[in-house]
Amino acid sequence: MSSFDMISMAIRNLWKRKLRTFLTVLGVVIGTASIVVMISVGIGMNEGYKEQLSQMGSLNVITVNTPWEGDTNSNNQNAVLDTKTIESIRNIPGVEIVTPVLDGWLKLVDGRYVTDISVTGILPEAMDALGYKLVSGRSLQEGDGLDMVLGAEVANNFYNPKQSWQYRYDGSNKIEINVEEDRFKITYDQAYGQNDADKSIKGKNVNIVGVLDPMGSDSWNCIMPLNELESINAESAKAQKASVSSSDGSSAKKGTYQMVKLRVGDLKNVSTVQDTIKEMGFETYSLMESLNAMQETSKMLQLVLGAIGAISLLVAAIGITNTMVMSIYERTREIGVMKVIGATLSDIKRLFLTEAAFIGFLGGTLGAVLGFIASKIINIVGINLGQSSNLCVIPSWLVILSILFATIIGILAGYFPARRAMKLSALSAIRTE
Amino acid sequence: MPEEIIKLKNIRKIYRMGDEKIAAVNNISLNFNKGEICCLLGTSGSGKSTLLNLISGLEKPTKGEIIIHNKHIERMNEDQLAKFRQKYIGFIFQSYNLLGTLTALENVTLPLIFNKVPSKERKERALEMLKAVGLEDRANHKPSELSGGQQQRVSIARAFVNNPQVVFADEPTGNLDTKTTYLMMDLMIRLAEKNKQTMIIVTHDLEISAYADRVIYLTDGRVENIKENKNKITSSAELVKDGGVTNEKEA
Numbered sequence: 307m308s309s310f311d312m313i314s315m316a317i318r319n320l321w322k323r324k325l326r327t328f329l330t331v332l333g334v335v336i337g338t339a340s341i342v343v344m345i346s347v348g349i350g351m352n353e354g355y356k357e358q359l360s361q362m363g364s365l366n367v368i369t370v371n372t373p374w375e376g377d378t379n380s381n382n383q384n385a386v387l388d389t390k391t392i393e394s395i396r397n398i399p400g401v402e403i404v405t406p407v408l409d410g411w412l413k414l415v416d417g418r419y420v421t422d423i424s425v426t427g428i429l430p431e432a433m434d435a436l437g438y439k440l441v442s443g444r445s446l447q448e449g450d451g452l453d454m455v456l457g458a459e460v461a462n463n464f465y466n467p468k469q470s471w472q473y474r475y476d477g478s479n480k481i482e483i484n485v486e487e488d489r490f491k492i493t494y495d496q497a498y499g500q501n502d503a504d505k506s507i508k509g510k511n512v513n514i515v516g517v518l519d520p521m522g523s524d525s526w527n528c529i530m531p532l533n534e535l536e537s538i539n540a541e542s543a544k545a546q547k548a549s550v551s552s553s554d555g556s557s558a559k560k561g562t563y564q565m566v567k568l569r570v571g572d573l574k575n576v577s578t579v580q581d582t583i584k585e586m587g588f589e590t591y592s593l594m595e596s597l598n599a600m601q602e603t604s605k606m607l608q609l610v611l612g613a614i615g616a617i618s619l620l621v622a623a624i625g626i627t628n629t630m631v632m633s634i635y636e637r638t639r640e641i642g643v644m645k646v647i648g649a650t651l652s653d654i655k656r657l658f659l660t661e662a663a664f665i666g667f668l669g670g671t672l673g674a675v676l677g678f679i680a681s682k683i684i685n686i687v688g689i690n691l692g693q694s695s696n697l698c699v700i701p702s703w704l705v706i707l708s709i710l711f712a713t714i715i716g717i718l719a720g721y722f723p724a725r726r727a728m729k730l731s732a733l734s735a736i737r738t739e
Numbered sequence: 740m741p742e743e744i745i746k747l748k749n750i751r752k753i754y755r756m757g758d759e760k761i762a763a764v765n766n767i768s769l770n771f772n773k774g775e776i777c778c779l780l781g782t783s784g785s786g787k788s789t790l791l792n793l794i795s796g797l798e799k800p801t802k803g804e805i806i807i808h809n810k811h812i813e814r815m816n817e818d819q820l821a822k823f824r825q826k827y828i829g830f831i832f833q834s835y836n837l838l839g840t841l842t843a844l845e846n847v848t849l850p851l852i853f854n855k856v857p858s859k860e861r862k863e864r865a866l867e868m869l870k871a872v873g874l875e876d877r878a879n880h881k882p883s884e885l886s887g888g889q890q891q892r893v894s895i896a897r898a899f900v901n902n903p904q905v906v907f908a909d910e911p912t913g914n915l916d917t918k919t920t921y922l923m924m925d926l927m928i929r930l931a932e933k934n935k936q937t938m939i940i941v942t943h944d945l946e947i948s949a950y951a952d953r954v955i956y957l958t959d960g961r962v963e964n965i966k967e968n969k970n971k972i973t974s975s976a977e978l979v980k981d982g983g984v985t986n987e988k989e990a
Contacts, residue, residue: 307852307853307855308852308855310858311852311858318840318841319840322840639836640838640839643836643837643838644838644849644853645821646795646797646824646830646836647824647829647830647849647850647853647897648821648822648824648825648850648853648854648901649821649853650818650821650822650853651817651818651821652818653821653853732797733792733797733798736832736836
């Protein structure tokens with residue numbers, strides 16, 4: 307018996323008992339819909355976490371630190387972020403771009419006014435990849451020299467060094483400056499512009515190319531090309547050595563760094579790359595790691611939600627079995643006749659399995675649609691109640707999977723009745739009057 | 740020498756009723772020729788239906804061999820039997836046994852569906868068969884919309900549609916009135932003769948035996964008597980011409 311004949315006959319048999327088929331399908335619809343909604347709530351929760359975290363920075367970025375010296379657990383005490391290590395990190399599969407990260411404490415000068423800034427030096431071409439968001443201007447680009455992207459709050463913190471020695475947070479010495487038109491300098495001299503300042507230390511002209519978004523970044527932190535910051539730091543160290551004849555060792559050997567940041571192209575690879583670097587003996591941090599931890603906690607909740615849905619589908623499966631068993635009682639004679647006129651055992655079995663599978667498929671399809679509508683309603687209600695993001699998210703794989711799952715449930719539920727039909731003796735079946 | 744298509748060797752069917760063993764079929768050996776019309780005649784309880792069930796493979800004999808078309812029926816499993824029935828055997832029942840959900844045409848198509856005949860071809864063949872039994876204008880009626888005689892016509896069409904070598908009929912006219920009985924018998928015999936099909940008819944109706952080449956009388960699970968029917972008729976028209984009484988005497 308061909309599959310097409312099988313399906314058309316199965317549908318016809320189900321159609322004959324419309325009400326019963328409808329009620330059985332309804333059970334599957336409710337079961338599937340509840341699973342879809344429950345899972346979509348779980349997915350929505352994870353998506354919400356992801357959104358929250360990605361506002362704090364890029365999920366693709368991993369920060370690598372040299373291990374804390376006192377950490378005896380670290381398996382590699384001489385893990386050093388030097389050029390060679392950075393090169394080997396760059397060669398880990400999945401890594402898109404790597405940049406050393408250097409910190410500096412500088413003063414930004416606008417004519418008579420100054421402000422204290424922390425500066426992060428990175429490879430300018432890596433800035434976009436590291437996920438910095440800007441409110442105006444542009445990111446650093448390859449080939450940039452003394453160019454800088456300002457932290458969001460930096461422009462608001464200028465003060466007159468002749469009057470006070472730092473910015474007062476009550477705003478009493480606030481100075482208005484114009485980021486776009488003013489000319490700026492930077493200097494390592496912390497006393498710059500003060501009455502007792504060493505006039506021989508001149509600032510360097512710096513070009514402000516952009517301003518960072520206050521969301522998800524340190525407001526006083528500015529970004530500039532690594533090599534420029536390195537040379538400023540070197541000058542600073544030289545000047546310090548001249549005045550104080552001791553090295554504090556803060557500026558380590560040239561070509562080694564305390565921190566490296568890198569971007570992994572595909573989110574899926576972040577954890578693996580991070581693990582690889584950990585094995586090299588470094589401390590690592592990524593938002594992905596935090597996300598994983600958050601998702602781990604929500605998994606339990608998802609499991610409970612999924613189980614509730616699964617129970618309703620189980621009940622529906624029992625309904626399918628019940629319907630099929632009843633159907634066999636009614637159709638005993640019919641089964642016998644089919645056997646006598648040449649239906650094979652597998653024809654009979656497949657016919658009943660097809661009917662059960664069709665109930666599952668129909669219920670699954672309608673259930674997915676119902677679940678989809680239900681989650682849309684939940685989202686609308688949620689947003690009206692002040693939720694910023696969707697509570698339920700239904701990806702297309704969930705729709706396909708739930709239909710497939712319901713169909714498989716149908717087949718499983720129909721298996722026992724189908725075997726029973728198959729084993730009916732043709733002779734006793736046709737004798738049934 | 741006629742070709743022997745069915746051979747029964749010492750077959751026995753024993754039922755247990757508590758401690759008692761009842762031999763419904765007791766040591767029967769028979770051969771049936773190709774194209775032969777044969778009547779199994781007997782009172783109820785004579786074992787004629789059991790014998791038919793054994794020959795058609797619906798039941799397994801306790802002992803003995805059943806060979807149809809050089810194949811041992813008693814050794815086949817259910818699937819082999821199903822395949823065998825698809826190809827070689829047609830069935831006509833007393834109570835028609837049509838599927839209520841299907842139309843007359845679809846009922847006739849059913850054996851061809853199990854036999855995996857392509858959709859277009861089987862529809863043509865089924866329609867042709869319905870035409871042969873005179874029901875082409877009822878093709879799309881459900882069994883519940885047909886009279887008993889019409890239902891049996893559909894059932895006959897279903898039995899012959901796949902052109903089987905052997906057609907079994909179990910009390911085919913048991914539910915029909917005399918006039919319809921003759922019409923049905925004429926129809927079945929005509930169809931069987933046309934393709935030289937062997938037909939085995941179980942009945943307790945003496946009138947039907949007039950159509951048979953051979954009449955086998957059964958009593959208590961044994962063959963009591965076998966009569967060759969020299970004045971075999973192929974249509975009820977001959978019966979009226981010759982006078983049924985004479986015919987019956989000879990039989």
